[in-house]
Amino acid sequence: MHDVIISGAGPSGSQCAEVLAKAGYRVALIERDANWRKPCGGLVSSRVLKLYPQIKKLNIPKIRGGVLYSADYHRVEYRRKDILFSTVMDRLELDNIMRDTAIDVGAELFDKNLAFDFISKNQEKIGIKTKSPSGVKEYHGKIIIVADGMSSKLAIKSGLRSKWKTEEISTAKCAIMEGANNLDEEFIYVYFKPYMGYGWIFPLGSNRFNIGCGIAGEDILRYNLNDIYTEFIGDPKIKEYIPGSNYKIIWSGSYPVPMVGVL
Ligand SMILES: Cc1cc2nc3c(=O)[nH]c(=O)nc-3n(C[C@H](O)[C@H](O)[C@H](O)COP(=O)(O)OP(=O)(O)OC[C@H]3O[C@@H](n4cnc5c(N)ncnc54)[C@H](O)[C@@H]3O)c2cc1C
Known part of the structure; x- marks a missing residue:
C-alpha cells in the first residue's frame, strides 16, 4: 500500500512524484514504458x-x-x-533525468505497467489496475494522480474530462x-x-x-x-x-x- 499512486512517469508524473516523495509520502510511479520517446520539440x-x-x-x-x-x-x-x-x-533524456530525480528521493518506479482501470470500493477509487508482462497488477493508494498524457483512459474513466x-x-x-x-x-x-x-x-x-x-x-x-x-x-x-x-x-x-x- 502506497500513499500516492501516480499513473504516468512523464514530466508531470515525475515532478509530482519528486515533490511528494521529498515530503515523505510513499509514492508509486506507474509507467507503461520508460523507454518511450514522446514526440516533442524538446x-x-x-x-x-x-x-x-x-x-x-x-x-x-x-x-x-x-x-x-x-x-x-x-x-x-x-x-x-x-x-x-x-x-x-532529446525528450527521452529529459524524461529519464526527471524520473531518476524522483526515484533518487524515494519514489518507486513500476515500469512496463499499463494502467487501464481504477480499483473501486464503496464508490471510492482506491487504486489502479495495470497490465504488466506478468499479468494484471493492482496498486492501492490513498491518493491517485492521473498523469498519463492526453490519450489517458483513466482521465476519462475518472469523469474529470471527456474525449477531446x-x-x-x-x-x-x-x-x-x-x-x-x-x-x-x-x-x-x-x-x-x-x-x-x-x-x-x-x-x-x-x-x-x-x-x-x-x-x-x-x-x-x-x-x-x-x-x-x-x-x-x-x-x-x-x-x-x-x-x-x-x-x-x-x-x-x-x-x-x-x-x-x-x-
Ligand atoms: C509534437 C509535440 C511537440 C511538443 N513540443 C514541446 C516543446 O518543444 N516544449 C515543451 O515544453 N512542450 C512541448 N510539447 C508538449 C509536451 O510534450 C507536454 O506538455 C508534456 O509532455 C506533458 O507532460 P505529461 O507528463 O503531462 O504527459 P506525457 O509527456 O504525455 O507523459 C505521459 C506519460 O505517461 C505514460 N503513459 C501513457 N499512458 C499510460 C498508461 N495507460 N499507463 C501508464 N503510463 C502511461 C507515457 O508513457 C508517458 O511517460 C510538445 C508536444 C508534442 C505532441
Whole structure:
C-alpha cells in the first residue's frame, strides 16, 4: 500500500512524484514504458532548468532568442543576453533525468505497467489496475494522480474530462535529424502557416536538430499531416537553414497536442 499512486512517469508524473516523495509520502510511479520517446520539440524552459540544475552541466545549446516567420515569411528576430537561457533536449533524456530525480528521493518506479482501470470500493477509487508482462497488477493508494498524457483512459474513466474534440487538439509530426546546417544555436526557429498550422526547427547541438510541424482544429480533417510535414521540411525557406539533401534521421514520430488548458 502506497500513499500516492501516480499513473504516468512523464514530466508531470515525475515532478509530482519528486515533490511528494521529498515530503515523505510513499509514492508509486506507474509507467507503461520508460523507454518511450514522446514526440516533442524538446524545448526546455529556463524555469525547468532551475528545478533540474544537473541539466545545465550537459552539453546543451543555450537558447537566448528566436527567429519567427509569419505565413508570408516576414522575419522577426530577437536575442536577449540578459535573460536566463532555455535549452533543447532529446525528450527521452529529459524524461529519464526527471524520473531518476524522483526515484533518487524515494519514489518507486513500476515500469512496463499499463494502467487501464481504477480499483473501486464503496464508490471510492482506491487504486489502479495495470497490465504488466506478468499479468494484471493492482496498486492501492490513498491518493491517485492521473498523469498519463492526453490519450489517458483513466482521465476519462475518472469523469474529470471527456474525449477531446477536434477543435481542442493539434496534431504534430517531428524528427531529430543530424547533418551540416546553418542554425544559430542560440535561436529557436518558429514558422506560422496560412492555414491553422505551425512549424519549428530547434537546434540540439552536435549538428543535430529537432524539426517538426503541426496542424490544428478542423484542419486536421482537411490536411494530411505526413504531406504537410514533407512539404515543410522541403520548403525553400527551411532549406536556407538545412540545405543538405540527406540528413540522418535519428528518430521521428507524431502525436496530438492539446490546444486548450495546460499542454
Ligand atoms: C509534437 C509535440 C511537440 C511538443 N513540443 C514541446 C516543446 O518543444 N516544449 C515543451 O515544453 N512542450 C512541448 N510539447 C508538449 C509536451 O510534450 C507536454 O506538455 C508534456 O509532455 C506533458 O507532460 P505529461 O507528463 O503531462 O504527459 P506525457 O509527456 O504525455 O507523459 C505521459 C506519460 O505517461 C505514460 N503513459 C501513457 N499512458 C499510460 C498508461 N495507460 N499507463 C501508464 N503510463 C502511461 C507515457 O508513457 C508517458 O511517460 C510538445 C508536444 C508534442 C505532441
